[in-house]
Amino acid sequence: MLYRENGQFKTSYLADQQIFPILQDRVVMALLLAVAFIAVPLLASDYFLRAILIPFLILSLAAVGLNVLVGYCGQISLGTGAFMAVGAYAAWNFGVRIPAMPLLLQIVLGGLCATAVGVVFGIPSLRIRGLYLAVATLAAQFFVDWAFLRIPYFTNYSPSGSVSVPPLEVFGVPLQSSAQRYLFVLAVVAVFTLAAKNLVRGAMGRQWMAIRDMDVAASVIGIRPMYAKLTAFAVSSFIVGVAGVLWGFIHLGAWEPLAFDLARSFQLLFMVIIGGLGSILGSFFGAAFIVLLPVLLSNIPRMFGLPLAVDTASHIEHMVFGALIVFFLIAEPHGLARLWSIAKEKLRIWPFPH
Amino acid sequence: MGFFLETLFGGLMSGMLYALIGLGFVLIFKASGVFNFAQGAMVLVAALSMARFSEWIPRWLGFDNPVLANVLAFIVSAALMVALARAVERLVLRHLVNQEATTLLMATLGISYFLDGAGQIAFGSSVYSINVGMPKDPALVLDKLFEGGLLLNLEDLTAAVIAALLVAALALFFQYTGTGRALRAVADDHQAAQSVGIPLNRIWVVVWSVAGLVALVAGVIWGSKFGVQFTLSTAALRALPVVILGGLTSIPGAILGGLIIGVGEKLSEVYLGPLVGGGIEIWFAYVLALGFLLFRPQGLFGEKIIDRV
Amino acid sequence: MGHSAALPVHAMHETISADAAASDQAVRSGHSDRARRIGGVMLDMQNISLRFGGVKALTDISFDVREHEIRAIIGPNGAGKSSMLNVINGVYTPQQGAIVFEGQRYTRMQPRRAAEMGIARTFQNLALFKGMSVLDNIMTGRSLRMKCGLLAQALRIGPAAREEVRHREFVENIIDFLEIQAYRKVPVGRLPYGLQKRVDLGRALAMEPRMLLLDEPMAGMNIEEKQDMCRFILDVNDEFGTTIVLIEHDMGVVMDISDRVVVLDYGRKIGDGDPEQVRANEDVVRAYLGVSH
Numbered sequence: 017m018l019y020r021e022n023g024q025f026k027t028s029y030l031a032d033q034q035i036f037p038i039l040q041d042r043v044v045m046a047l048l049l050a051v052a053f054i055a056v057p058l059l060a061s062d063y064f065l066r067a068i069l070i071p072f073l074i075l076s077l078a079a080v081g082l083n084v085l086v087g088y089c090g091q092i093s094l095g096t097g098a099f100m101a102v103g104a105y106a107a108w109n110f111g112v113r114i115p116a117m118p119l120l121l122q123i124v125l126g127g128l129c130a131t132a133v134g135v136v137f138g139i140p141s142l143r144i145r146g147l148y149l150a151v152a153t154l155a156a157q158f159f160v161d162w163a164f165l166r167i168p169y170f171t172n173y174s175p176s177g178s179v180s181v182p183p184l185e186v187f188g189v190p191l192q193s194s195a196q197r198y199l200f201v202l203a204v205v206a207v208f209t210l211a212a213k214n215l216v217r218g219a220m221g222r223q224w225m226a227i228r229d230m231d232v233a234a235s236v237i238g239i240r241p242m243y244a245k246l247t248a249f250a251v252s253s254f255i256v257g258v259a260g261v262l263w264g265f266i267h268l269g270a271w272e273p274l275a276f277d278l279a280r281s282f283q284l285l286f287m288v289i290i291g292g293l294g295s296i297l298g299s300f301f302g303a304a305f306i307v308l309l310p311v312l313l314s315n316i317p318r319m320f321g322l323p324l325a326v327d328t329a330s331h332i333e334h335m336v337f338g339a340l341i342v343f344f345l346i347a348e349p350h351g352l353a354r355l356w357s358i359a360k361e362k363l364r365i366w367p368f369p370h
Numbered sequence: 371m372g373f374f375l376e377t378l379f380g381g382l383m384s385g386m387l388y389a390l391i392g393l394g395f396v397l398i399f400k401a402s403g404v405f406n407f408a409q410g411a412m413v414l415v416a417a418l419s420m421a422r423f424s425e426w427i428p429r430w431l432g433f434d435n436p437v438l439a440n441v442l443a444f445i446v447s448a449a450l451m452v453a454l455a456r457a458v459e460r461l462v463l464r465h466l467v468n469q470e471a472t473t474l475l476m477a478t479l480g481i482s483y484f485l486d487g488a489g490q491i492a493f494g495s496s497v498y499s500i501n502v503g504m505p506k507d508p509a510l511v512l513d514k515l516f517e518g519g520l521l522l523n524l525e526d527l528t529a530a531v532i533a534a535l536l537v538a539a540l541a542l543f544f545q546y547t548g549t550g551r552a553l554r555a556v557a558d559d560h561q562a563a564q565s566v567g568i569p570l571n572r573i574w575v576v577v578w579s580v581a582g583l584v585a586l587v588a589g590v591i592w593g594s595k596f597g598v599q600f601t602l603s604t605a606a607l608r609a610l611p612v613v614i615l616g617g618l619t620s621i622p623g624a625i626l627g628g629l630i631i632g633v634g635e636k637l638s639e640v641y642l643g644p645l646v647g648g649g650i651e652i653w654f655a656y657v658l659a660l661g662f663l664l665f666r667p668q669g670l671f672g673e674k675i676i677d678r679v
Numbered sequence: 680m681g682h683s684a685a686l687p688v689h690a691m692h693e694t695i696s697a698d699a700a701a702s703d704q705a706v707r708s709g710h711s712d713r714a715r716r717i718g719g720v721m722l723d724m725q726n727i728s729l730r731f732g733g734v735k736a737l738t739d740i741s742f743d744v745r746e747h748e749i750r751a752i753i754g755p756n757g758a759g760k761s762s763m764l765n766v767i768n769g770v771y772t773p774q775q776g777a778i779v780f781e782g783q784r785y786t787r788m789q790p791r792r793a794a795e796m797g798i799a800r801t802f803q804n805l806a807l808f809k810g811m812s813v814l815d816n817i818m819t820g821r822s823l824r825m826k827c828g829l830l831a832q833a834l835r836i837g838p839a840a841r842e843e844v845r846h847r848e849f850v851e852n853i854i855d856f857l858e859i860q861a862y863r864k865v866p867v868g869r870l871p872y873g874l875q876k877r878v879d880l881g882r883a884l885a886m887e888p889r890m891l892l893l894d895e896p897m898a899g900m901n902i903e904e905k906q907d908m909c910r911f912i913l914d915v916n917d918e919f920g921t922t923i924v925l926i927e928h929d930m931g932v933v934m935d936i937s938d939r940v941v942v943l944d945y946g947r948k949i950g951d952g953d954p955e956q957v958r959a960n961e962d963v964v965r966a967y968l969g970v971s972h
Binding site: 090092140143144146147148150151152154155158159161162165166167278282285289327328330331332333334335336337338339340341342345346349 | 405461462465466469470471472473475476477479480481482483484485486487488490491495604607610611614618646648649650652653656657659660663664667
């Protein structure tokens with residue numbers, strides 16, 4: 017009744033190709049953006065902004081990047097943490113060695129360095145796939161872990177092995193308060209998500225999906241598997257690298273290689289699987305789920321008067337993640353995003369049953 | 371020279387430890403085409419089970435004999451691993467027949483996380499010890515050839531012998547028994563195997579049970595040497611390059627791959643490490659595996675991977 | 680061209696409706712028009728031999744294909760017909776022999792080069808991208824012609840947006856031509872087999888091919904679907920002048936729409952000529968019916 021496409025006729029291909037062809041979707045999206053940009057910074061608490069929204073947004077961006085590689089192009093990667101690390105450390109090094117480098121430039125350069133590393137470790141994908149490719153990306157993860165731990169140049173010979181960033185500002189506006197940081201992260205995430213969405217719905221996205229679905233047929237059409245796979249690695253690593261810079265600079269402030277370890281890679285992969293492979297929206301759902309679950313697990317038992325010990329909560333988290341991964345892979349490989357679109361389908365015919 | 375040999379032996383021994391875990395990978399891959407990321411978690415659960423039950427059983431049943439405790443704990447743990455295998459088959463594998471390898475891989479990743487959490491909730495998450503009577507004192511050998519003799523770790527040597535026996539038994543099982551043949555058929559093509567009447571479900575229960583028992587042996591040996599703690603499950607990730615090198619479908623390959631990686635890691639750490647800041651062990655195995663993947667993905671003894679057009 | 684049984688004509692051919700008989704007439708008169716348009720040799724397969732390990736898929740096969748014609752490749756199962764098509768567009772590389780396409784000689788053909796030279800194909804087992812919609816599948820056929828770079832696509836303003844719309848228009852014409860407008864947003868995996876085959880054809884057509892290789896385009900279709908598919912193939916050949924190389928089992932179709940026929944059996948060529956000649960060829964008859972004792 018509310019969610020009908022009735023009367024919304026498209027008279028041009030351009031109109032038909034919009035990201036949100038249905039008017040109601042556009043309205044909701046506009047409202048959501050208005051709330052996100054205007055209401056939230058005014059109303060939300062510091063805790064909510066710093067501990068929930070900012071990590072959620074940054075991890076969503078990383079999940080979008082990973083989804084491009086795993087979901088759209090079908091190349092498995094277990095080394096995402098490493099690419100985040102490259103982005104963060106590269107941006108930090110540029111900032112430290114070239115004084116007065118603007119933050120946005122640091123972010124872009126961090127992303128580009130992550131791209132370079134991503135392409136190098138993506139080269140094996142031209143010859144191997146599946147499990148074997150997963151092993152190659154694990155090699156990237158461990159190698160990068162080691163590099164930032166043991167090569168003192170990367171941490172500017174810091175005695176503690178960790179690095180930290182000075183107070184940040186962009187275009188003269190300081191990024192001190194939670195609201196300022198939140199708005200900056202939101203803007204960056206919004207821009208890159210839009211870019212990613214444009215890519216996956218355009219010619220490049222179709223090339224990626226063709227390679228994912230049947231790469232022999234793809235080459236017969238004239239798509240070059242090498243170009244498609246390496247661009248997938250490149251774009252994915254760039255986005256993940258940018259997310260890494262945001263994670264280190266804005267969320268953590270100071271970090272060491274552990275922040276981007278294998279557990280982080282698995283966490284991102286879980287987000288993408290639970291949220292929905294091959295769906296930009298799904299990346300956000302997955303990130304929300306993974307960020308919220310620990311919060312729920314620590315708060316809900318407390319509300320019932322049965323507080324959980326920290327490590328028990330963490331074990332339960334592991335169990336829930338594991339069980340959900342298996343559940344989604346069996347029942348709904350397209351994750352929460354598919355459940356969402358099924359719900360929307362049902363909403364279209366509501367209140368009629370069919 | 372003596373130092374080199376000691377490092378070499380040490381590498382060989384640690385390689386055998388890796389190979390023990392790698393065997394579990396090979397078994398499941400050989401028989402079902404699934405790469406079991408959860409092997410490490412299985413080792414952890416098995417080791418935890420062994421450690422805790424060897425504590426609890428004497429307490430519950432009120433006796434004091436450590437040998438009996440160990441034997442009973444082993445039996446109980448073995449039963450647990452078999453039950454686990456049945457659960458995995460029924461709840462997970464059955465529903466993912468003929469899915470892509472990547473999907474199955476991610477499913478085993480999920481199982482790994484689940485087992486990690488569940489095992490630690492059930493058995494606790496401190497460090498526990500396993501004492502099955504492995505020789506703890508090192509021996510000094512060849513003191514006629516080298517001054518002071520070479521330090522040889524007897525515990526590792528015992529582990530190596532056990533591993534070798536296990537490998538021999540498994541290799542014979544796969545080659546010469548009907549079940550072994552059926553397992554190889556299933557690894558090749560699930561649907562084809564089903565269509566000739568091979569009961570997939572039972573085969574998978576058998577395979578995962580055997581892998582579970584191998585995990586138990588590995589868990590006992592590792593636990594005895596290092597103590598049982600949650601890092602055991604990630605130690606399995608160190609074993610992954612071993613099977614890449616040896617070939618995912620080759621049982622003897624797991625041993626050879628283990629030896630190469632063990633020796634390579636130790637030697638590179640000792641001789642190359644100081645040049646680049648140390649800690650090479652973290653990635654040496656993986657980069658070596660990466661090299662193999664680029665030039666010889668089937669490893670030393672694995673079957674050639676044919677990508678049909 | 681009667682319905683005699685010198686060849687084991689497909690059973691369905693016997694039950695052709697009057698409707699189809701009438702369209703046969705139109706086809707037959709169209710034949711003479713087409714004969715006038717057929718040009719010089721476009722593709723020349725020279726002494727192609729292909730082996731897989733010990734199995735000889737193709738042995739010393741030579742034939743040519745003329746521009747604008749419809750060339751059928753027929754033969755019993757396992758004769759090597761699909762392998763031949765795979766050699767033409769570079770999926771398989773023959774151990775011996777050469778491919779001469781429009782005067783250029785190649786001993787190795789890459790799929791991408793074949794695509795760039797204007798050779799498109801459909802597949803026996805389809806080879807559609809199951810994760811994408813009909814529209815997107817056919818749009819992938821335009822990949823070679825989409826020139827905008829990564830950054831332009833990410834920003835999607837100006838040239839990138841216009842390019843997307845332009846190619847969408849072209850693809851919509853193909854969708855109209857194949858009469859699948861109602862299904863354009865449906866994921867291909869959900870369509871019935873006959874429609875999937877049309878999408879496969881559409882994707883090949885989107886490449887604006889000079890030569891179209893069709894691997895059993897009518898397999899598994901009922902009589903109406905076959906008529907539709909024949910109509911599409913003939914229209915493509917008539918309107919765009921596309922040269923067609925066609926593997927087909929239905930003898931009625933082969934007799935009706937092809938200009939010349941090549942017959943393969945056990946990887947060897949046993950017949951080559953126009954449909955009448957081939958039908959009368961004893962070797963061909965023997966290959967299908969077996970030797971009488």
